Amino acid sequence: MVIAHPIDAEHDLLARAVARLPLATKFPIAFGGLTADGLLPVTATAGTRTRSLAGLVVRPERGLGGRALVEKRARLTIDYRTARGITHDYDRAVLGEGISTLFAVPVMVDGHARGVLYCGSWSESPVGDVVARSAFTVAESLAMELRVNAEIARRLSLVATPEPAAIGSAAREELRESYAEIRSIAASISDESVKQRLAALERKLAALTADATAAPSDVRLSPREIDVLASVAVGATNAEIASTLGLKEATVKSYLQAAMSKLDVSTRHAAVTKARRAGILP
Numbered sequence: 001m002v003i004a005h006p007i008d009a010e011h012d013l014l015a016r017a018v019a020r021l022p023l024a025t026k027f028p029i030a031f032g033g034l035t036a037d038g039l040l041p042v043t044a045t046a047g048t049r050t051r052s053l054a055g056l057v058v059r060p061e062r063g064l065g066g067r068a069l070v071e072k073r074a075r076l077t078i079d080y081r082t083a084r085g086i087t088h089d090y091d092r093a094v095l096g097e098g099i100s101t102l103f104a105v106p107v108m109v110d111g112h113a114r115g116v117l118y119c120g121s122w123s124e125s126p127v128g129d130v131v132a133r134s135a136f137t138v139a140e141s142l143a144m145e146l147r148v149n150a151e152i153a154r155r156l157s158l159v160a161t162p163e164p165a166a167i168g169s170a171a172r173e174e175l176r177e178s179y180a181e182i183r184s185i186a187a188s189i190s191d192e193s194v195k196q197r198l199a200a201l202e203r204k205l206a207a208l209t210a211d212a213t214a215a216p217s218d219v220r221l222s223p224r225e226i227d228v229l230a231s232v233a234v235g236a237t238n239a240e241i242a243s244t245l246g247l248k249e250a251t252v253k254s255y256l257q258a259a260m261s262k263l264d265v266s267t268r269h270a271a272v273t274k275a276r277r278a279g280i281l282p
Contacts (some may be wrong), residue, residue, distance in 0.1 A: 009149050010034060011043055017117060017142040018044040024134040027119040029099060034115035040069060052096030063090045065116040068104040072113050075104045078124050101125040105139045109146050148185055179282045180230040184244045187227055219278055225259040228252055233272045233281055
């Protein structure tokens with residue numbers, strides 16, 4: 001599987017979020033962009049009737065989206081043409097599309113506005129709580145996916161070592177921590193394309209630390225059993241694993257006991273050792 005360049009992947013995530021907005025909010029128009037060099041180029045649209053928004057680049061504090069970007073909160077205008085609380089730098093683009101109501105929601109990643117999602121209509125349309133919550137949900141989902149994408153890029157930069165034999169003990173532990181963290185991230189998302197990218201990264205991490213002399217194993221652990229063992233391998237307690245994976249501590253114990261039984265061992269540390277020898281864990 002080819003893993004996309006991080007920036008390309010970000011724009012794919014944005015395009016999917018923009019495509020979801022009309023379905024989630026029932027507003028016919030949606031568009032959005034991610035920040036780049038201090039600006040916000042609009043690179044994704046959905047439901048538009050014209051090409052007025054094509055090439056639009058929003059500056060911080062300018063227009064509705066620029067305010068949302070700087071203030072880090074959603075901004076709304078029911079009648080864009082007469083709105084007094086915003087600058088009208090982008091009237092040619094917005095009014096060219098015939099937009100009246102416009103709702104701009106910042107995409108917040110680790111306290112920073114990474115982008116803005118817009119939804120709007122050609123007529124005056126009040127935005128109620130249900131619509132607002134739906135837009136916030138799409139923005140929050142995109143923010144999470146952007147965080148995951150950034151983490152994938154960071155982890156990939158750590159696994160550039162070409163030969164497993166060249167990996168020292170410190171680097172090996174870092175890779176194992178990466179593996180555990182990637183599995184915990186994958187357990188928290190539903191986007192199938194992101195899951196596939198994470199799975200590809202997991203396989204690469206495992207291959208980098210694989211023991212070429214290890215005998216093939218017919219042991220098959222469930223995804224959750226591997227999640228738990230991966231966390232055990234980096235020294236996490238059952239309580240910490242439960243918190244990371246969003247499980248009850250008793251459920252973590254159950255998965256761990258099941259894995260130990262399948263691996264035919266009596267301790268958690270022996271389970272990790274045997275799973276590594278079997279190529280199940282890095």
